[in-house]
Amino acid sequence: MNNSVNRLLTLTACVLAAAAIALAKLAQAPAAPSPDARYKADILVIVAHPDDETEIAGYLARAIYDEHKRVAVLYCTCGGAGGDTVSYAQGRALCDEREIEARRADAVLGITNVWFLGGLDTPTQNVLDSLAHWDQGAVLERAVRLVRLTRPDVIITWIPDYVDGENHGDHQASAVIATEAFDLAGNPTVFPAQVAAPRNYESYGNLTEGLQPWQAEKLYFYSNPAHPEFEKGQGPVYSTTAISPSRHAPYYELAARSASYHLTQLASGPQGYQATYKAMLNHFKRPVQLILGKSLVGGSRTGDVFEGVVPGPIPFHPVTGYRPPHHSGLSIELGGPWRFYRQFWRAHDLEHIATLGSPEAGVESRGALELPVVIRNDASAPAKITLTAEVPAGWMVNSGDAVYPVNAHGIYPTRIVFTAPTGTRPDWQTLTLKGESNGRSLGEIPFRVSYGRSGP
Secondary structure: OHHHHHHHHHHHHHHHHHHHHHHHHOOOOOOOOOOOHHHOOOEEEEEOOOOHHHHHHHHHHHHHHHOOOOEEEEEEEOOOOOOOOOOOOOHHHHHHHHHHHHHHHHHHOOOOEEEEEEEOOOOOOOHHHHHHHHOHHHHHHHHHHHHHHHOOOEEEEEOOOOEOOEOOHHHHHHHHHHHHHHHHOOOOOOOHHHHOOOOOOOOOOOOOOOOOOOOOOEEEEEOOOOOHHHHOOOOOEEOOOOEOOOOOOEHHHHHHHHHOOOHHHHOOOOOOHHHHHHHHOHHHHOOEEOEEEEEOOOOOOOOOOOOOOOOOOOOOOOOOOOOOOOOOOEEEEEOHHHHHHHHHHHHOOOHHHHHOOOOEEEEOOOOEEEEEEEEEEOOOOOEEEEEEEEOOOOOEEEEOOEEEEEOOOEEEEEEEEEEOOOOOEEEEEEEEEEEEEOOEEEEEEEEEEEEOOOOO
């Protein structure tokens, strides 16, 4: 018995020794490379056009110079449909100019990681037109890729809402893209080739991209509204008249210095950087107001942008996603961008934006205002629905008030067109849309407007 045990022990020792020799002969695998630290951002700004970042440049100067934050910028378009106050350059030529202007303006603030996502600059006040013109899926894919590459803690973008004074469809479209990228970049099933390991990263011909999913921690919005009351208490406010300890200059001067490189948009005629800088100084003395979209790491609504932010990655945080609302009987609802936003906010856990104010717009004196309306029939029989509008004195209803035949379980998209009075009325007036069928009210939709100062 003892001989058998001894033989077994000897055999085991021989096997282990042979295995140790074999292991000693195996090559040592190289260390896996880490994500490229050159592109790590603390703040990722996602905007529509070159010069959009200037609205928050006073805060960015503070964050970069005195809080030592790394900032990167994504421009969803190159701004080729804008005007040119310097030369006749338009279209693709203007794009080439504005891209260089943006890189120079950002470099003044120390921002060198700048990308353009390839959307087409769209002069519209309808976010849906912009998203259609951009090829939303392609722009979103690029945005998600760059969130995964830059791994930001905080994303800052325009507000995804239509408000009087800040009603550019492209601005809102960049907010939609930024919000979607915030919510999707941490999901490995979204654009999965981006997060699949390459076959051989040291060789060529790799189609998969080798990035990692990334969940940003906080999402902030900003706006440039004609009526800023809704912003109060919704996020942190940063003074631009405070002096930068490192630059010994107020932040508004640093912001204006950066903005002065956007000559094609901000110059008045063929003036140079210095004249543009001086002309912009007063504009940037306004405080920078941010609006908290969401925080996955806590912190107060009006606390500092980096309050609660933790170093390193955090778990993926799935959002509620789209859930179809329940409808029954006959109803009317505001269509177009307003209908989209009601769905978008719920899907992306941004319902609090709906509480910031009623649907609104501004219109020029004697200008036209078109309000899209969706008439619904969720009943089992066809119906006729009367759509009318109640307007203040001086307003005209041009078209759209009519009786609409709506199929069973169908919808009828339409629009009511108004003309504003002559003159200026910057305070709110209310237009009221009303639906009725067989003498029974289907509800009312109030819509607030100002006129004589800005277009819709």
